[in-house]
Amino acid sequence: MQEKIKALLKNLRLNESTLSMILGGLVVVVVGILVYNYFSSVNKVVTPSPSPEYQVNLVEEEGQLVPGQLPVTHMVKKGEHLWAIAETYYHSGYNWVDIAAANSLTNANVITEGQELTIPRMAVKPATVIEALTQMAPTIMDTQYTVVKGDSLWNISVRAYGDGYAWPKVWEANKAAVPNPDIVEVGTNLTLPR
Structure with a gap:
């Protein structure tokens, strides 16, 4: 051997x-x-597998819209995230915060396939839309201007000359009253060279 x-x-x-x-x-x-x-x-993008559309029946409670069939338990599918799950049950992704809180998730970005999540009965959070300011500040036509709250040399130059880059011209004419161009005190009288 x-x-x-x-x-x-x-x-x-x-x-x-x-x-x-x-x-x-x-x-x-x-x-x-x-x-x-x-x-x-x-380079493959993971998308959740299509599932039958969940019907959301919104019920008004205390002046707020609430999905009527909640709370339920949701089994996480591959590629899902809290925003998409919230859109499924609330028709608003902004409710992802409620799902994370109800499930005591320490990191809401990490959910795993097969994880069970409780979808709480909460009011639908609508998207907050801030309307753009459509009203422009009035044009400055005079050669004298008194600074008001929220003014800067840039804003004053835009209103006086139509060009924010003209602020050094305003500052040069008013160095005695405005020693620092970043700080313009309310009530300061400025001379606007024409």
Whole structure:
């Protein structure tokens, strides 16, 4: 038995370079497969699998709209996130905060496939839309101007000359009253060169 083992080991030593080459080739093939799999999955966007549309029946309670069939338990599917889940049950992604709070999630960005989430009965949070200011401040036509709250040399230059980059001209004419162009005190009388 020992002689057979000695013969086998002697044979392996003679073929050591061949074995090393075969093992090296195997390592290269395995690494190649791993690299291919990595790069073939990098650009894939994971989207949640389409599920039957959840019907949201909104009921008015205490002057607020609330989904009538809540609370329910939701099983997280691959690729889902709290915003999408909130849109499904509330038709408003802004309720993701309520879902995170109801489930005591320490990191709302990390939910896993198969995780069960309680969808609480909460009022629908509508999107907050801030209307843009459509009213422009009045144009300054005089050569004298008294600073009001919220004014800056830039804003004054825009209203007086139609060009905010003209603020150095206003500052040069008023250096005695405005030593620092970043700070313009309310009530300061400015001369606007024409």
